[in-house]
Amino acid sequence: MAHKTQALFRDDAYLSTADATVVDRNDRGGIILDRTIFYATSGGQPGDTGYLERAGGSRIAIAATITGETKDEIIHVPAPEHAALAVGEKVKLAIDWERRHLLMRMHAACHLLTVVCPFPITGAAVSEDDSRVDFDIPDASFTREEVTADLMDLVRADHPIFTRLISDEELAANPGLVKSKNVRPPAGTGKICLVCIGENASVDSQPCGGTHVKSTGEIGEIHVGKIEKKGRENRRFRIRFGPMPAA
Numbered sequence: 001m002a003h004k005t006q007a008l009f010r011d012d013a014y015l016s017t018a019d020a021t022v023v024d025r026n027d028r029g030g031i032i033l034d035r036t037i038f039y040a041t042s043g044g045q046p047g048d049t050g051y052l053e054r055a056g057g058s059r060i061a062i063a064a065t066i067t068g069e070t071k072d073e074i075i076h077v078p079a080p081e082h083a084a085l086a087v088g089e090k091v092k093l094a095i096d097w098e099r100r101h102l103l104m105r106m107h108a109a110c111h112l113l114t115v116v117c118p119f120p121i122t123g124a125a126v127s128e129d130d131s132r133v134d135f136d137i138p139d140a141s142f143t144r145e146e147v148t149a150d151l152m153d154l155v156r157a158d159h160p161i162f163t164r165l166i167s168d169e170e171l172a173a174n175p176g177l178v179k180s181k182n183v184r185p186p187a188g189t190g191k192i193c194l195v196c197i198g199e200n201a202s203v204d205s206q207p208c209g210g211t212h213v214k215s216t217g218e219i220g221e222i223h224v225g226k227i228e229k230k231g232r233e234n235r236r237f238r239i240r241f242g243p244m245p246a247a
Protein backbone atom coordinates (compact mmCIF):
# COMPACT_ATOMS: atom_id res chain seq x y z
CA MET A 1 0.00 0.00 0.00
CA ALA A 2 1.23 3.47 -0.86
CA HIS A 3 2.23 5.78 1.98
CA LYS A 4 1.23 9.41 2.23
CA THR A 5 4.37 11.42 2.91
CA GLN A 6 3.87 14.80 4.57
CA ALA A 7 5.36 17.20 2.01
CA LEU A 8 6.87 19.98 4.15
CA PHE A 9 8.04 21.92 1.06
CA ARG A 10 4.40 22.66 0.19
CA ASP A 11 4.02 24.95 3.19
CA ASP A 12 7.58 26.23 3.19
CA ALA A 13 9.77 25.84 0.10
CA TYR A 14 12.69 27.37 2.05
CA LEU A 15 13.19 24.47 4.49
CA SER A 16 16.66 23.05 3.88
CA THR A 17 16.81 20.75 6.92
CA ALA A 18 14.25 18.80 8.98
CA ASP A 19 13.82 15.68 11.13
CA ALA A 20 11.85 12.62 10.05
CA THR A 21 11.24 8.95 10.78
CA VAL A 22 11.75 6.06 8.36
CA VAL A 23 8.37 4.42 7.71
CA ASP A 24 9.26 1.94 4.95
CA ARG A 25 11.80 0.69 2.41
CA ASN A 26 10.72 -0.42 -1.02
CA ASP A 27 12.14 -3.50 -2.73
CA ARG A 28 14.57 -1.36 -4.75
CA GLY A 29 16.10 0.25 -1.67
CA GLY A 30 14.05 3.45 -1.82
CA ILE A 31 13.51 5.13 1.55
CA ILE A 32 10.06 6.36 2.60
CA LEU A 33 9.80 8.85 5.48
CA ASP A 34 6.82 10.15 7.44
CA ARG A 35 7.65 13.70 6.29
CA THR A 36 10.15 15.26 3.93
CA ILE A 37 11.66 18.44 2.51
CA PHE A 38 12.82 16.57 -0.63
CA TYR A 39 10.75 17.56 -3.67
CA ALA A 40 9.94 14.56 -5.88
CA THR A 41 10.40 14.89 -9.66
CA SER A 42 7.15 16.09 -11.22
CA GLY A 43 5.64 18.90 -13.24
CA GLY A 44 8.90 19.51 -15.12
CA GLN A 45 10.91 20.15 -11.92
CA PRO A 46 13.61 17.61 -11.04
CA GLY A 47 13.62 16.00 -7.60
CA ASP A 48 16.00 17.04 -4.84
CA THR A 49 19.34 15.56 -3.92
CA GLY A 50 20.96 15.74 -0.48
CA TYR A 51 21.51 13.39 2.44
CA LEU A 52 19.94 11.70 5.44
CA GLU A 53 21.97 11.72 8.67
CA ARG A 54 21.63 8.89 11.18
CA ALA A 55 21.77 9.33 14.97
CA GLY A 56 25.48 8.40 15.00
CA GLY A 57 26.30 11.11 12.46
CA SER A 58 26.85 8.88 9.40
CA ARG A 59 25.25 10.09 6.21
CA ILE A 60 23.35 8.43 3.39
CA ALA A 61 23.55 10.38 0.15
CA ILE A 62 20.24 10.78 -1.68
CA ALA A 63 20.81 10.74 -5.43
CA ALA A 64 17.22 11.35 -6.55
CA THR A 65 13.70 11.84 -5.24
CA ILE A 66 10.70 10.41 -7.07
CA THR A 67 7.04 9.70 -6.45
CA GLY A 68 5.96 6.15 -5.68
CA GLU A 69 2.71 4.34 -6.38
CA THR A 70 0.81 7.58 -5.85
CA LYS A 71 1.85 11.23 -6.09
CA ASP A 72 1.56 11.46 -2.29
CA GLU A 73 4.24 8.82 -1.73
CA ILE A 74 7.74 10.26 -1.90
CA ILE A 75 10.68 7.90 -2.43
CA HIS A 76 14.24 8.94 -1.48
CA VAL A 77 16.61 7.05 -3.75
CA PRO A 78 19.96 6.50 -2.01
CA ALA A 79 23.28 6.48 -3.81
CA PRO A 80 24.68 2.93 -4.25
CA GLU A 81 26.61 1.37 -1.33
CA HIS A 82 24.55 2.80 1.48
CA ALA A 83 23.89 1.44 4.94
CA ALA A 84 20.40 0.03 5.43
CA LEU A 85 18.07 2.12 7.57
CA ALA A 86 15.62 0.46 9.93
CA VAL A 87 11.93 1.23 9.92
CA GLY A 88 11.28 3.54 12.88
CA GLU A 89 14.77 5.04 12.75
CA LYS A 90 14.98 8.81 13.20
CA VAL A 91 17.03 10.76 10.65
CA LYS A 92 17.97 14.35 9.94
CA LEU A 93 17.30 15.51 6.39
CA ALA A 94 19.31 18.01 4.39
CA ILE A 95 18.73 18.91 0.76
CA ASP A 96 21.32 20.35 -1.61
CA TRP A 97 20.00 23.83 -0.97
CA GLU A 98 22.18 25.61 -3.51
CA ARG A 99 20.80 23.43 -6.30
CA ARG A 100 17.19 23.66 -5.06
CA HIS A 101 17.35 27.45 -4.84
CA LEU A 102 18.54 27.60 -8.48
CA LEU A 103 15.61 25.35 -9.40
CA MET A 104 13.19 27.58 -7.46
CA ARG A 105 14.50 30.67 -9.25
CA MET A 106 14.32 28.94 -12.64
CA HIS A 107 10.86 27.53 -11.98
CA ALA A 108 9.54 30.98 -11.07
CA ALA A 109 11.21 32.37 -14.22
CA CYS A 110 9.25 29.83 -16.29
CA HIS A 111 6.02 31.19 -14.78
CA LEU A 112 7.06 34.72 -15.82
CA LEU A 113 7.72 33.46 -19.34
CA THR A 114 4.10 32.24 -19.54
CA VAL A 115 2.98 35.76 -18.55
CA VAL A 116 5.11 37.38 -21.26
CA CYS A 117 4.07 34.72 -23.80
CA PRO A 118 0.40 34.05 -23.02
CA PHE A 119 0.00 30.98 -25.23
CA PRO A 120 -0.88 27.34 -24.52
CA ILE A 121 2.04 25.44 -23.01
CA THR A 122 2.87 22.10 -24.59
CA GLY A 123 5.85 21.16 -22.44
CA ALA A 124 8.35 22.42 -19.88
CA ALA A 125 11.50 21.31 -18.12
CA VAL A 126 13.29 23.13 -15.31
CA SER A 127 16.97 22.61 -14.59
CA GLU A 128 19.53 24.51 -12.56
CA ASP A 129 21.26 26.20 -15.47
CA ASP A 130 18.88 26.05 -18.43
CA SER A 131 15.10 25.67 -18.58
CA ARG A 132 12.69 25.36 -21.44
CA VAL A 133 9.04 26.02 -22.07
CA ASP A 134 7.30 24.96 -25.29
CA PHE A 135 4.34 26.96 -26.56
CA ASP A 136 1.80 26.75 -29.33
CA ILE A 137 2.39 30.14 -30.93
CA PRO A 138 0.68 30.95 -34.20
CA ASP A 139 2.79 34.04 -34.84
CA ALA A 140 6.55 33.85 -34.85
CA SER A 141 7.33 37.52 -34.30
CA PHE A 142 8.76 37.15 -30.77
CA THR A 143 12.41 38.02 -30.46
CA ARG A 144 14.61 36.93 -27.58
CA GLU A 145 15.59 40.55 -26.94
CA GLU A 146 11.95 41.66 -26.47
CA VAL A 147 11.00 38.65 -24.38
CA THR A 148 14.10 39.10 -22.20
CA ALA A 149 13.27 42.80 -21.66
CA ASP A 150 9.68 41.93 -20.65
CA LEU A 151 10.91 39.20 -18.29
CA MET A 152 13.38 41.55 -16.64
CA ASP A 153 10.66 44.20 -16.15
CA LEU A 154 8.73 41.61 -14.11
CA VAL A 155 11.87 40.61 -12.18
CA ARG A 156 12.74 44.23 -11.34
CA ALA A 157 9.17 44.94 -10.18
CA ASP A 158 9.86 42.38 -7.41
CA HIS A 159 6.30 41.02 -7.32
CA PRO A 160 5.45 38.66 -4.44
CA ILE A 161 4.99 34.95 -5.30
CA PHE A 162 2.68 32.94 -3.04
CA THR A 163 0.44 29.89 -3.11
CA ARG A 164 -3.27 29.52 -2.47
CA LEU A 165 -5.29 26.32 -2.24
CA ILE A 166 -8.45 26.20 -4.33
CA SER A 167 -11.15 23.56 -4.73
CA ASP A 168 -11.84 21.46 -7.84
CA GLU A 169 -15.08 23.47 -8.22
CA GLU A 170 -13.25 26.80 -8.15
CA LEU A 171 -10.84 25.56 -10.81
CA ALA A 172 -13.69 24.20 -12.96
CA ALA A 173 -15.36 27.62 -12.76
CA ASN A 174 -12.14 29.32 -13.97
CA PRO A 175 -10.83 27.19 -16.85
CA GLY A 176 -8.64 30.11 -17.98
CA LEU A 177 -6.31 29.40 -15.05
CA VAL A 178 -4.94 26.33 -16.77
CA LYS A 179 -2.36 27.26 -19.38
CA SER A 180 -1.12 23.81 -20.09
CA LYS A 181 -2.55 22.36 -23.28
CA ASN A 182 -2.21 18.68 -22.58
CA VAL A 183 -1.47 18.45 -18.86
CA ARG A 184 -4.44 18.87 -16.55
CA PRO A 185 -3.90 19.44 -12.86
CA PRO A 186 -4.96 16.39 -10.88
CA ALA A 187 -8.68 16.62 -10.16
CA GLY A 188 -10.56 14.84 -7.43
CA THR A 189 -8.03 15.45 -4.65
CA GLY A 190 -10.24 18.29 -3.37
CA LYS A 191 -7.47 20.88 -3.21
CA ILE A 192 -5.34 22.33 -5.97
CA CYS A 193 -2.32 24.53 -5.32
CA LEU A 194 -2.46 27.79 -7.23
CA VAL A 195 0.80 29.69 -7.65
CA CYS A 196 0.05 33.44 -7.64
CA ILE A 197 2.31 36.31 -8.71
CA GLY A 198 1.70 39.95 -7.74
CA GLU A 199 -0.54 41.59 -5.12
CA ASN A 200 -3.85 39.70 -5.24
CA ALA A 201 -2.38 37.58 -8.04
CA SER A 202 -2.57 40.57 -10.36
CA VAL A 203 0.30 39.32 -12.55
CA ASP A 204 -0.55 35.63 -12.81
CA SER A 205 -2.02 32.58 -11.17
CA GLN A 206 -1.86 28.99 -12.32
CA PRO A 207 -2.05 25.53 -10.79
CA CYS A 208 1.41 24.19 -9.96
CA GLY A 209 2.81 21.81 -7.37
CA GLY A 210 6.47 22.82 -7.73
CA THR A 211 8.69 25.02 -5.56
CA HIS A 212 9.28 28.71 -6.34
CA VAL A 213 11.12 31.67 -4.82
CA LYS A 214 8.99 34.12 -2.81
CA SER A 215 9.38 37.14 -5.08
CA THR A 216 10.23 37.81 -8.71
CA GLY A 217 13.22 39.91 -7.65
CA GLU A 218 14.82 36.82 -6.11
CA ILE A 219 14.98 35.23 -9.60
CA GLY A 220 17.76 37.68 -10.48
CA GLU A 221 19.03 38.37 -13.94
CA ILE A 222 17.82 35.98 -16.66
CA HIS A 223 17.65 35.99 -20.43
CA VAL A 224 16.13 34.01 -23.26
CA GLY A 225 18.99 31.98 -24.65
CA LYS A 226 17.23 30.71 -27.72
CA ILE A 227 13.83 30.47 -29.40
CA GLU A 228 13.71 27.25 -31.39
CA LYS A 229 11.09 26.31 -33.96
CA LYS A 230 9.66 22.88 -33.15
CA GLY A 231 7.00 22.45 -35.79
CA ARG A 232 4.70 24.87 -37.57
CA GLU A 233 3.14 26.44 -34.48
CA ASN A 234 5.47 25.23 -31.79
CA ARG A 235 8.23 27.34 -30.27
CA ARG A 236 10.70 26.27 -27.60
CA PHE A 237 12.00 29.08 -25.38
CA ARG A 238 15.16 28.50 -23.36
CA ILE A 239 15.84 30.57 -20.25
CA ARG A 240 19.29 31.01 -18.74
CA PHE A 241 20.71 32.93 -15.81
CA GLY A 242 22.76 36.07 -16.26
CA PRO A 243 22.71 38.85 -18.82
CA MET A 244 22.17 38.10 -22.49
CA PRO A 245 25.57 37.49 -24.09
CA ALA A 246 26.57 40.08 -26.66
CA ALA A 247 25.75 38.88 -30.16
Ligand SMILES: [Zn+2]
Nearest residue numbers: 107195208210
Ligand atom coordinates in the same frame (compact mmCIF):
# COMPACT_ATOMS: atom_id res chain seq x y z
ZN1 LIG B 1 5.42 26.32 -10.82
